[in-house]
Amino acid sequence: DGGITQSPKYLFRKEGQNVTLSCEQNLNHDAMYWYRQDPGQGLRLIYYSQIVNDFQKGDIAEGYSVSREKKESFPLTVTSAQKNPTAFYLCASSHRRGEAFFGQGTRLTVV
Amino acid sequence: GENVEQHPSTLSVQEGDSAVIKCTYSDSASNYFPWYKQELGKGPQLIIDIRSNVGEKKDQRIAVTLNKTAKHFSLHITETQPEDSAVYFCAQQGGSEKLVFGKGTKLTVNP
Numbered sequence: 434d435g436g437i438t439q440s441p442k443y444l445f446r447k448e449g450q451n452v453t454l455s456c457e458q459n460l461n462h463d464a465m466y467w468y469r470q471d472p473g474q475g476l477r478l479i480y481y482s483q484i485v486n487d488f489q490k491g492d493i494a495e496g497y498s499v500s501r502e503k504k505e506s507f508p509l510t511v512t513s514a515q516k517n518p519t520a521f522y523l524c525a526s527s528h529r530r531g532e533a534f535f536g537q538g539t540r541l542t543v544v
Numbered sequence: 545g546e547n548v549e550q551h552p553s554t555l556s557v558q559e560g561d562s563a564v565i566k567c568t569y570s571d572s573a574s575n576y577f578p579w580y581k582q583e584l585g586k587g588p589q590l591i592i593d594i595r596s597n598v599g600e601k602k603d604q605r606i607a608v609t610l611n612k613t614a615k616h617f618s619l620h621i622t623e624t625q626p627e628d629s630a631v632y633f634c635a636q637q638g639g640s641e642k643l644v645f646g647k648g649t650k651l652t653v654n655p
Contacts, residue, residue: 466643473553475648477645481642535580
């Protein structure tokens with residue numbers, strides 16, 4: 434089946450730790466996105482990538498890092514510099530200027 | 545900038561009534577306007593989209609209208625059903641190819 438897969442579904446992080454969220458797609462999409470969702474805040478763009486080995490900061494990139502070494506994969510690292518990381522994280526992919534498909538999300542909680 | 549304002553933030557209708565959600569955007573280079581539906585705990589799914597060379601698009605009970613001059617676009621749902629209850633997001637994509645979302649509208653359809 435073609436689609437976009439995020440893992441894990443739930444993730445717990447201790448304060449001061451870095452954690453990496455996985456996003457994989459087999460839709461042959463060029464563009465991939467990471468969004469953060471908080472209650473009442475909608476979807477805020479963290480990073481996006483339009484081609485392999487290139488990515489741009491979104492509106493709330495501070496405390497996050499990404500890589501795009503393969504077309505299929507766009508992992509997001511939440512670093513210890515992100516002071517309020519508890520949120521629902523959504524990854525999406527699309528052809529450039531086309532419909533975006535979302536994964537099922539990762540819920541990150543700081544413990 | 546590439547901001548999207550979405551109204552209302554909550555909307556409650558009786559089953560069978562129509563629902564309208566409106567979005568305004570600021571980037572005159574915006575050319576792609578999708579609408580997404582998100583159910584609890586899941587990733588958003590595309591329900592309809594429109595490009596800037598079209599003024600209206602309809603798919604069964606769902607329609608989207610675009611007014612480029614006024615820089616606003618709207619989602620219309622007719623004959624609402626309880627299963628239409630969800631959070632709806634508008635989005636826009638412009639010259640930078642970022643996909644920017646509104647803050648969402650929680651629609652409740654009362655039986």
